Amino acid sequence: MVNSSSSYVRVWFITGSSRGFGRALAETLLDRGETVVLTARNLQQVEDLTTRFSDRTLAVQLDVTKPEEVQDAVKQAIAKFGRIDVLVNNAGYGTLGAIEEVSDQAVRRQFETNVFGVLETLRAVLPHMRQQRGGHILNISSVSGIVSGAGSGIYDSTKFALEAISEALAKEVAPLGIKVTIVEPGSFRTDFVTRSLVVTDTQIEDYEAATGHIRQIVRDVQDMKIREQGDPKKAALAMIQAVDSENSPLRLALGPHAINIINTKLESVKAELDTWKEVSVNTAFEEVVVGETQVAS
Numbered sequence: 652m653v654n655s656s657s658s659y660v661r662v663w664f665i666t667g668s669s670r671g672f673g674r675a676l677a678e679t680l681l682d683r684g685e686t687v688v689l690t691a692r693n694l695q696q697v698e699d700l701t702t703r704f705s706d707r708t709l710a711v712q713l714d715v716t717k718p719e720e721v722q723d724a725v726k727q728a729i730a731k732f733g734r735i736d737v738l739v740n741n742a743g744y745g746t747l748g749a750i751e752e753v754s755d756q757a758v759r760r761q762f763e764t765n766v767f768g769v770l771e772t773l774r775a776v777l778p779h780m781r782q783q784r785g786g787h788i789l790n791i792s793s794v795s796g797i798v799s800g801a802g803s804g805i806y807d808s809t810k811f812a813l814e815a816i817s818e819a820l821a822k823e824v825a826p827l828g829i830k831v832t833i834v835e836p837g838s839f840r841t842d843f844v845t846r847s848l849v850v851t852d853t854q855i856e857d858y859e860a861a862t863g864h865i866r867q868i869v870r871d872v873q874d875m876k877i878r879e880q881g882d883p884k885k886a887a888l889a890m891i892q893a894v895d896s897e898n899s900p901l902r903l904a905l906g907p908h909a910i911n912i913i914n915t916k917l918e919s920v921k922a923e924l925d926t927w928k929e930v931s932v933n934t935a936f937e938e939v940v941v942g943e944t945q946v947a948s
């Protein structure tokens with residue numbers, strides 16, 4: 652990664668640059684003098700940026716569920732700039748509904764974008780980063796990648812998957828000089844709730860008590876009765892700070908709400924682990940010395 656004192660020449664590749672976090676990050680980077688591959692399903696949505704920053708942008712058509720578009724977008728980026736320094740896997744949407752309410756087709760569609768789209772992009776970009784022996788991957792997960800809630804379990808499961816993929820990937824690519832950061836935003840004021848949530852058609856009355864609350868929050872945000880706390884511009888700055896850092900985090904939670912939710916989860920996992928420790932430990936063979944990982948010979 653080259654970083655001169657007067658200008659940044661890092662090349663960022665962002666999926667879903669048209670709106671929300673992707674757009675906020677792209678604008679912030681371009682204002683700072685960096686180079687951005689703006690990818691979008693509808694290129695008209697990034698036209699203003701390519702006009703304003705014509706020498707430091709490349710706009711490429713990219714729907715992450717279309718492998719040929721992913722491969723082509725990366726090829727175009729390399730052809731124009733010769734490298735990709737930071738990949739931001741940001742494109743995504745959410746599915747709202749109790750586990751039983753979401754159809755198989757809707758689950759698969761959700762994984763196509765939030766998980767398989769990320770995997771395809773990783774497979775396209777990693778050969779270049781491995782060759783460069785450097786790079787940084789930001790995978791936009793969510794607090795939902797740590798805590799799963801009633802009514803959003805399918806979306807949450809895609810973010811849990813992204814967390815596992817990212818955690819393993821970080822260990823695999825660290826020796827090659829490539830870093831991975833999982834970004835875990837709480838609730839941010841993007842188009843996510845208004846335009847990127849798909850609500851199930853099927854609603855089973857029995858689940859109303861458990862999921863009615865989340866559905867109501869979504870309606871209240873859509874009607875602007877309540878607003879999301881997080882500012883996407885500040886999220887963009889935090890992501891850039893994480894990439895700039897010598898000690899980039901594996902996980903970066905964003906927003907006070909995210910910190911509270913994740914802390915509560917960590918404490919409850921620890922408390923339950925301790926409460927059930929004896930039962931858990933007693934499942935080992937007799938010859939195993941508790942506290943050691945090796946089986947006695």
Ligand SMILES: NC(=O)c1ccc[n+]([C@@H]2O[C@H](COP(=O)([O-])OP(=O)(O)OC[C@H]3O[C@@H](n4cnc5c(N)ncnc54)[C@H](OP(=O)(O)O)[C@@H]3O)[C@@H](O)[C@H]2O)c1
Nearest residue numbers: 667670671672692714715742743793838839841842843847
């Ligand atoms: N906002 C939050 O509170 C929040 C919290 C935690 C995590 N997140 C995560 O943040 C990421 C971005 O969401 P956002 O909040 O910025 O929402 P947003 O404003 O609705 O933006 C969603 C972006 O994803 C793009 N996208 C969706 N499906 C795509 C596909 N198949 N191929 C390419 N692009 C696609 C959209 O493109 P189009 O314009 O073409 O639709 C748009 O650019 C998502 O991964 C989301 O899960 C958001």
